[in-house]
Amino acid sequence: MKDLFRWALLFSLIPGALFAQNDATPQPEATPKAEPVRPSFFNGPDAPRLLGDYRGWQSTLARHGVTFTGYWTAIASGNPVGGAKQGHITTVDDTFIVAHLDLDRIAHIKKAGLQMSFIDRGGRGLSNEYIQGQYNVQQCVGGQSPFFYQMFFEQELGAGKLLYKAGRLSASDDMNASPLYSLYLNNGIDGDIRNILFDTQSSAYPFPTWGGFLRYQISKRFYTKNAVFQTTKNVFDPGLHGVDWAVHDGDSIISMHELAWTPEIAQGNGAERKTLPGHYWLGGTYSPWTGFKQFLSTKTVGNSYGFYVHGDQMLWRRSQASNAGLTLWTAAAYYPQQNIAIVPMQINVGLVDQGRFGHRSEDKTIFGFIYGQFSRDYAKTIVAKGNGNPSHEMVVELAHRIQLTRHSFVQPDLQIDIRPAGTGRIPTAVVPGMEIGIVF
Numbered sequence: 001m002k003d004l005f006r007w008a009l010l011f012s013l014i015p016g017a018l019f020a021q022n023d024a025t026p027q028p029e030a031t032p033k034a035e036p037v038r039p040s041f042f043n044g045p046d047a048p049r050l051l052g053d054y055r056g057w058q059s060t061l062a063r064h065g066v067t068f069t070g071y072w073t074a075i076a077s078g079n080p081v082g083g084a085k086q087g088h089i090t091t092v093d094d095t096f097i098v099a100h101l102d103l104d105r106i107a108h109i110k111k112a113g114l115q116m117s118f119i120d121r122g123g124r125g126l127s128n129e130y131i132q133g134q135y136n137v138q139q140c141v142g143g144q145s146p147f148f149y150q151m152f153f154e155q156e157l158g159a160g161k162l163l164y165k166a167g168r169l170s171a172s173d174d175m176n177a178s179p180l181y182s183l184y185l186n187n188g189i190d191g192d193i194r195n196i197l198f199d200t201q202s203s204a205y206p207f208p209t210w211g212g213f214l215r216y217q218i219s220k221r222f223y224t225k226n227a228v229f230q231t232t233k234n235v236f237d238p239g240l241h242g243v244d245w246a247v248h249d250g251d252s253i254i255s256m257h258e259l260a261w262t263p264e265i266a267q268g269n270g271a272e273r274k275t276l277p278g279h280y281w282l283g284g285t286y287s288p289w290t291g292f293k294q295f296l297s298t299k300t301v302g303n304s305y306g307f308y309v310h311g312d313q314m315l316w317r318r319s320q321a322s323n324a325g326l327t328l329w330t331a332a333a334y335y336p337q338q339n340i341a342i343v344p345m346q347i348n349v350g351l352v353d354q355g356r357f358g359h360r361s362e363d364k365t366i367f368g369f370i371y372g373q374f375s376r377d378y379a380k381t382i383v384a385k386g387n388g389n390p391s392h393e394m395v396v397e398l399a400h401r402i403q404l405t406r407h408s409f410v411q412p413d414l415q416i417d418i419r420p421a422g423t424g425r426i427p428t429a430v431v432p433g434m435e436i437g438i439v440f
Contacts, residue, residue: 065105070097070440074123075138075185077433082417083131084426090130092123092140094206098150112155119147119206119242131429133420134198134343134393135188135370138433142187147206147242161217168245169211171229172197172204175256176283176308180329180352185413185435186397188370189350193308195343195372199335200285200304201231201292202254208242209235225258225281231289252289252302258282267317274320278313292340295377306335324355324362338375346372362403370395374422388423407439 061067078089098117103109125141127133136142152167165174172192181189188194191205203209211229218224232251234240260281267274290302312329331348335341350368355361374390383389399413417429 063105065102067100067102068098070095071437072096072440073140073435073437075140075433075435077126077138077185077413077415077431079126079131079429079431082427082429083133083420085130086427086429088126088130090124090126090138092125092138092144093121094140095120096149109155111157111160112153114153115150117150119143119149121145121147121206126431127417127420131417131420131431132426133395133417133429134372134374134422135186135194135395135417137186137395137415137417137429137431139182139185139187139190142204143206143236143238145238145241147208147238149206149208149242151208163215165211165213167210168208168242169203169213169227169229170205170208171202171211171227171254171256174213174215175225175227175258176281176310176331178279178310178312178329178331180312180327180350183352183364183366183399183401184350184368184397185399185411185433186368186370186395186415188346188372188395189348189368189397193331193333193346193348194370195333195335195341195346196285196306196308198343199306199337199341200254200287201233201235201289202256202285202287203229203235206242207236210245210247221262223260223262225256225260225283227256228253229256231287231291233291250291252287252291254285254287254289254304256283256285265313274317276314276317276325278311280311281309283308283310294339295375295381296339301340304335304337304340306333306341308333318355318361322355322361325353327352327354338377341375342378343372344375346370360403364401364403366397366399366401368395368397370397372422379422382423388421388425390422391419391424393420393422394418409435409437411435411437 072095074091074093076089076091079086096117096119098115101114103112103114121140121144123144125136125138127136150168152165152169154165156163176192181191184190197204209230211227213227215223215225230251231254232248258281263278264275267276284307287304288302291300292302292304293300310331312327314325314327317325329350333346335344338344348370353365356365357363371392371394373392379390396416399411401409401411403409413433413435415431417431420426420429
C-alpha cells in the first residue's frame with residue numbers, strides 16, 4: 001500500500017509537468033564549494049521549490065535567518081532479463097528535509113551557519129533481493145529507515161578562502177564528491193565511488209558520524225580538503241537511526257585528504273569566447289581502526305589505506321551564458337590490502353551531454369560504466385563455499401533526465417549488470433528503470 005501511494009503521487013505530478021517549459025535559468029560556472037551534492041537538482045536552502053514561497057512563510061523565515069527545504073526522489077526498477085531471480089520490480093524512495101540557520105543574522109556570527117537534516121528511506125532493493133550483484137542498481141537503497149542525519153556548524157573565514165564544518169557529518173557529502181555522480185541511478189557511481197565504502201568504515205549518506213572538515217583555497221585554481229570522521233563498528237546500522245552519538249570503546253577515526261585543481265580551457269575570442277571548466281583531484285584515506293575483518297582469518301586488523309582520483313572536463317559548450325554542453329569524466333580508487341578489501345580496484349567512466357535537444361537546455365543524456373575487481377582473498381572465501389570464483393563485475397548505464405520544471409525531473413534509465421557478484425554464475429541482468437525527483 002505504501003509503494004502504491006508513492007507511485008500514485010508520482011504519476012499525478014507528471015501529466016501537467018510534461019508540458020511545462022524548461023524554465024531553469026542557467027547559472028555561470030563557479031568555483032565549487034564544499035557543500036552536499038545529493039541530488040544534482042537540489043541546491044540547498046535556496047533551491048527552487050514545488051511549494052514556492054507558500055503564503056510568504058519561506059521569505060519571512062529567511063529574513064530571520066531560518067530556511068527549510070527538502071527533496072523526495074523515488075526509483076522503480078525491474079529485471080525482466082537476468083539476475084539470480086529474474087522478472088521482478090521494486091520501488092525505493094528517499095526523503096531529505098533540511099533546516100539551515102543563518103547565524104550571522106541570528107547571533108551575529110559572521111558567515112556562519114548551523115544545519116540540521118532528516119532522512120527517511122523506504123522500499124526494497126532490486127539488487128539485494130533479486131539480482132544479487134555487488135553494485136546496487138537503485139541509489140536510494142541502503143539504510144531503509146528514518147534517520148536524524150546532519151547537525152553541524154560551518155563558517156567561512158579569510159574572505160571565503162577557508163571553510164570548516166564540525167558536528168554530525170557524512171564523508172560522502174564533502175569528500176570525493178561531484179554533482180555528476182548524483183545523475184546516475186547505480187550506487188556504484190552515485191554519491192561516491194563505491195569501493196571506498198566497501199573497503200573502509202567511512203560514513204556515507206544516510207549514515208552520519210562525528211567529524212570535522214576543512215577546505216582551503218590555495219589559489220584561484222587549487223584547493224585542498226582535509227577531514228577526520230569517527231569510525232565505529234556500528235556505523236552502517238540502520239536500527240540506530242542516526243542518534244547514537246556516543247563514542248564507544250574501540251572507536252577510532254578515518255582521515256581523508258584531497259588536492260584539487262579547477263582549470264578552465266578558453267575557446268574562441270570576443271563575443272564567441274567560451275570557457276570549458278574542469279575539476280580534478282587526487283585523494284587518499286587512512287584509518288588506524290583495528291576492527292577491519294579479514295577474509296581468511298578470524299582476527300581483525302587495522303591500518304586501512306587507499307587512494308582515489310577524479311577528473312571531469314567539459315569538452316564542448318553551447319555558449320558562455322549556458323551550462324549546456326558535453327562533459328567527460330572518470331574516477332578510480334585503489335585499496336591494495338587484499339585481506340580486507342572486497343573490491344581493491346574500481347574504475348568509473350562517464351559522459352554527460354546537457355542541452356542536446358535545442359531549447360531543452362537543462363535536460364541531460366547520461367552514460368556511465370563501472371568496472372570492479374574483486375580481491376583474491378575475498379574470492380577464496382566464496383570458492384570455499386562452493387559459490388564460484390568472483391573476478392570482476394561491470395555495469396553499463398544509459399539514461400536521459402527530463403527537467404520538467406526547475407524543481408522536478410523524471411529520468412528513464414537502462415542498466416546492464418554484467419557478471420553480477422563476479423562469478424559468472426548469475427546471468428547478466430538487463431534493468432530498465434525510472435527515477436523521479438522533486439524539491440519541495
